[in-house]
Amino acid sequence: MTKINIFDTTLRDGEQSPGVNLNRLEKLEIAKQLESFGVDRMEAGFPASSKGDFEAVKMIADTIKDTSVTGLARTVKSDIDAAWEALKGAEEPCVHIFLATSPIHMTYKLKKSPEEVIKIAVDMVTYASEKFSQVQWSAEDASRSDLDFLAQITEKVIDAGATVINLPDTVGYATPEEYGYMFKFMKENVPNIDKAILSCHCHNDLGLATANSIAAVANGATQVEGTINGIGERAGNVALEELAVALNIRSDQYAYTTGLKLDEIKRTSDLVSKLTGMHIQANKAIVGRNAFAHESGIHQDGVLKHASTYEIITPEMIGLKSNTLFLGKHSGRHAFADKVKELGFTLSDEKIKEAFGMFKLLTDRKKEVTDDDLFTILTEIQTDHSAVEKYKLETFQVQYGNSNIPTATVSLKTPENKIVQKACTGSGSVEALYETLDAIITEDLELVDYQISSIGRGKDALAEAHIQLIVNEEHMNGRGSAQDVIEASANAFLNAVNRYIIQKQATERQKAK
Numbered sequence: 293m294t295k296i297n298i299f300d301t302t303l304r305d306g307e308q309s310p311g312v313n314l315n316r317l318e319k320l321e322i323a324k325q326l327e328s329f330g331v332d333r334m335e336a337g338f339p340a341s342s343k344g345d346f347e348a349v350k351m352i353a354d355t356i357k358d359t360s361v362t363g364l365a366r367t368v369k370s371d372i373d374a375a376w377e378a379l380k381g382a383e384e385p386c387v388h389i390f391l392a393t394s395p396i397h398m399t400y401k402l403k404k405s406p407e408e409v410i411k412i413a414v415d416m417v418t419y420a421s422e423k424f425s426q427v428q429w430s431a432e433d434a435s436r437s438d439l440d441f442l443a444q445i446t447e448k449v450i451d452a453g454a455t456v457i458n459l460p461d462t463v464g465y466a467t468p469e470e471y472g473y474m475f476k477f478m479k480e481n482v483p484n485i486d487k488a489i490l491s492c493h494c495h496n497d498l499g500l501a502t503a504n505s506i507a508a509v510a511n512g513a514t515q516v517e518g519t520i521n522g523i524g525e526r527a528g529n530v531a532l533e534e535l536a537v538a539l540n541i542r543s544d545q546y547a548y549t550t551g552l553k554l555d556e557i558k559r560t561s562d563l564v565s566k567l568t569g570m571h572i573q574a575n576k577a578i579v580g581r582n583a584f585a586h587e588s589g590i591h592q593d594g595v596l597k598h599a600s601t602y603e604i605i606t607p608e609m610i611g612l613k614s615n616t617l618f619l620g621k622h623s624g625r626h627a628f629a630d631k632v633k634e635l636g637f638t639l640s641d642e643k644i645k646e647a648f649g650m651f652k653l654l655t656d657r658k659k660e661v662t663d664d665d666l667f668t669i670l671t672e673i674q675t676d677h678s679a680v681e682k683y684k685l686e687t688f689q690v691q692y693g694n695s696n697i698p699t700a701t702v703s704l705k706t707p708e709n710k711i712v713q714k715a716c717t718g719s720g721s722v723e724a725l726y727e728t729l730d731a732i733i734t735e736d737l738e739l740v741d742y743q744i745s746s747i748g749r750g751k752d753a754l755a756e757a758h759i760q761l762i763v764n765e766e767h768m769n770g771r772g773s774a775q776d777v778i779e780a781s782a783n784a785f786l787n788a789v790n791r792y793i794i795q796k797q798a799t800e801r802q803k804a805k
Contacts, residue, residue, distance in 0.1 A: 421453025464497025472507030569769030
């Protein structure tokens with residue numbers, strides 16, 4: 293079995309999804325889980341793009357030890373220098389340089405001749421290799437490039453020091469036949485191709501990302517780039533969990549393996565979904581909530597008789613466990629702490645105490661507390677910025693019915709430590725609540741999206757709200773949970789605003805330095 297390296301770009305390409313804004317602590321939590329998941333290399337960000345991204349990449353590079361960490365850079369010396377400063381503390385520093393090679397990009401975006409593009413690529417790879425032992429070079433829009441030119445520039449950048457050659461389907465245009473042939477062509481027409489790892493990077497605009505990635509592997513690629521849950525620009529990237537499970541299940545057709553721990557898929561997927569605020573569609577392959585559900589009577593009968601009649605993947609393979617009662621209102625702190633460790637969380641004693649308090653409050657209201665409930669509580673605790681001055685919900689009351697005007701009264705603690713109370717009306721209970729919060733909060737706010745769902749089943753299930761706000765012209769995602777849907781909605785709204793405040797305060801501190 294040929295080993296396929298997994299390059300995860302959830303923290304870079306994935307974060308480019310509209311409305312996704314991860315702070316440093318959230319990025320670190322995802323990075324730690326990617327390390328547990330077993331990815332070979334993670335792209336932590338684009339260090340030259342902002343001070344915040346630089347600091348996040350540096351923190352991840354200094355923390356993660358079992359996975360190679362890389363950062364993106366344009367073919368500009370200052371970008372490469374910024375990447376080195378952020379990544380030099382990593383176990384295996386790597387830089388990812390990209391430059392477009394398709395005629396349309398060279399003509400209209402770069403406004404460079406093919407000869408000029410080759411010179412820039414060779415010069416910058418040479419410069420990067422003086423600092424980095426691992427240099428990945430990407431031919432942006434490779435799938436729409438002239439193959440002879442692509443082979444020519446690939447040969448030259450390998451001679452200049454590139455250790456990985458990435459040939460992306462940047463706009464998700466290629467078919468599996470075309471994409472696979474491109475890798476076959478490179479293997480046959482680049483004399484020094486064996487000196488570098490061939491990597492693929494597929495976008496999903498035509499829904500072909502997984503098929504294209506497998507076609508690349510079948511034709512010589514030994515590294516696959518993608519994201520968790522397939523998030524990313526436009527229609528997203530190849531979903532790494534889909535690729536890994538497909539190679540595992542169809543090992544009779546594909547003699548390849550990855551180093552991924554498949555039983556970490558569910559936890560990794562859930563964490564990325566919660567922290568990015570991007571819901572997973574119910575029928576998504578591998579991790580959608582309907583992936584192992586059977587509605588048809590014929591299907592149900594078959595599964596009951598023998599699971600393999602309609603299930604080619606077992607829930608246990610991806611780490612999906614049944615949501616049974618695991619702790620109750622009489623459970624002690626030690627049992628709770630053991631469960632926290634079992635779920636993969638590492639919390640300080642203070643955070644354990646805080647989480648235990650939230651758990652106890654939940655057991656007073658909810659008969660059965662499941663792993664999903666606890667996962668939600670622990671995620672919020674682990675990524676909380678309690679030291680930052682922000683908005684805090686003190687009290688709220690919403691009055692509504694089918695014969696009166698919905699009215700919300702809210703008491704809010706501001707970042708200036710003042711208690712402000714207001715009441716507003718709306719055409720519905722959530723609108724009344726959000727109008728009131730908007731009236732108190734001084735930032736300029738615009739609601740873009742609002743979604744509410746339940747965690748688990750039953751009338752006492754936790755509610756989880758996800759919203760997208762434009763806060764002072766910046767897109768921010770927010771999430772919040774509570775047993776009451778209105779309270780969950782308020783928590784999500786404030787979470788989005790507070791994320792903006794945290795980001796703003798961090799920027800101000802960096803400027804002060």
